Ligand SMILES: Nc1ncnc2c1ncn2[C@@H]1O[C@H](COP(=O)(O)OP(=O)(O)O)[C@@H](O)[C@H]1O
């Protein structure tokens with residue numbers, strides 16, 4: 001197995017008395033599509049927020065390529081090549097699709113303040129637009145480049161969220177519930193995209209509470225429940241794991 | 257729009273702006289100078305609001321530029337136009353220092369914090385007679401030196417001359433701000449305003465860009481302050497108090513801040529209302545009250561400001577002008 005790109009060590013997050021994430025350990029191999037699953041409220045989004053720097057861990061650490069990134073602000077972590085999407089389609093609603101993607105290229109082509117004051121047009125501004133178009137084409141959004149982000153369909157908004165994240169060519173991207181609210185056809189399209197993203201060189205860590213949706217795409221799956229590590233393995237191992245079945249069935253019985 | 261039409265529009269506007277002082281009375285010319293300077297103040301204020309923060313210290317930053325430029329000219333003997341630029345730079349640098357504590361806060365707390373920071377600066381002006389002149393401020397500030405262009409002899413005590421000079425400076429300032437807004441920096445400002453977390457995950461330091469907006473907007477406010485100081489020849493702490501700030505806020509809110517021209521409309525319309533309507537019917541004393549009512553009225557009935565009205569009117573105009581083509 002190749003070296004771990006991302007490693008989570010004894011990670012914990014408390015909200016008052018609630019341990020949303022409790023002594024969590026797992027690692028993501030370079031080039032993998034790695035799933036993080038668990039019932040609703042298991043602490044998956046919180047884990048994402050800890051890894052991406054949105055929250056500070058109560059204890060424990062996060063290592064990216066062996067370097068400790070825990071407690072760093074989000075934009076610094078992003079600059080190290082770890083980028084996330086948000087659970088609900090979070091976009092710049094009043095900007096065009098192309099402009100959204102241009103913001104995504106910020107780290108590749110950071111704008112120059114003095115050039116803006118002096119009114120200079122830099123070649124990097126064009127390069128940013130070209131890269132933005134390229135990533136929109138990758139996600140099948142180029143035809144919508146001039147539309148406002150808020151006018152896109154739900155599926156397209158999801159895709160644009162990923163385009164913004166991937167525009168900067170991150171080494172690892174964290175996707176929070178990318179399949180939510182998708183019909184079977186959109187789900188199939190999104191699964192194909194995942195493979196394409198991996199081919200393009202990014203490692204993927206993906207959160208889902210729907211176990212079936214990501215069985216087909218993940219190399220490895222970490223299961224958590226009540227903030228804790230439950231088990232980890234290849235999809236067919238996890239699927240047959242007694243406690244996993246119990247965690248999900250128990251949940252659905254409660255819901256019923 | 258065809259290029260010749262733009263050119264005609266620009267020329268017509270230029271002619272109008274050049275001719276404007278000549279159809280006004282002397283006191284109206286003075287008001288015209290103030291309004292020109294105020295347009296720079298309110299537009300620079302909008303630059304800050306692009307990142308989503310509203311400050312109550314903007315007028316004080318204008319004062320910092322005014323004091324710095326006045327002192328540099330009077331005590332150090334710096335050439336007045338250069339002193340003005342240095343005044344703007346001083347305001348920008350003071351804003352940079354203030355941003356360190358202020359941007360630990362957001363929204364309402366930033367608003368209050370900016371007010372407190374402004375009051376501290378005003379207190380320093382009052383407390384330190386040397387060099388700030390205490391409550392009475394600085395008097396007999398050097399005016400712009402006269403010069404002769406051949407076609408026009410600039411004597412800057414004359415409002416018409418000073419209006420032309422201020423207009424040039426203000427237009428240059430607006431041009432730079434407009435360009436910043438249309439540049440990739442402006443895109444980042446928008447991103448920081450509307451989805452700060454998504455911006456962060458794109459690698460953007462939200463704080464750095466909020467600081468940039470504050471520093472730039474304060475620099476232009478400082479430039480406006482310097483223009484004012486060398487025109488009226490005196491500065492004092494009361495010129496930059498919260499009442500003045502409320503006027504700037506009113507121009508911005510009544511005009512609207514979504515577009516570049518919104519605050520300009522607000523400033524022009526309210527100045528005209530103030531000077532023509534209120535002064536004529538002798539209600540000038542009621543200015544704060546009437547501004548307050550206008551502010552509330554705008555928030556209730558025209559939440560997007562006059563710019564929205566303007567926008568809708570121009571769309572209706574466009575609709576009519578397009579009708580012949582609609583029949584094709
Ligand atoms: N900001 C917060 N403040 C307090 N409690 C939170 C916060 N975020 C999440 N939680 C709680 O932490 C637990 C885990 O939530 P979350 O990470 O969103 O779960 P998941 O994404 O797996 O559904 C839940 O009980 C949730 O209510």
Ligand SMILES: [Mg+2]
Nearest residue numbers: 044045046087
């Ligand atoms: Mg979640």
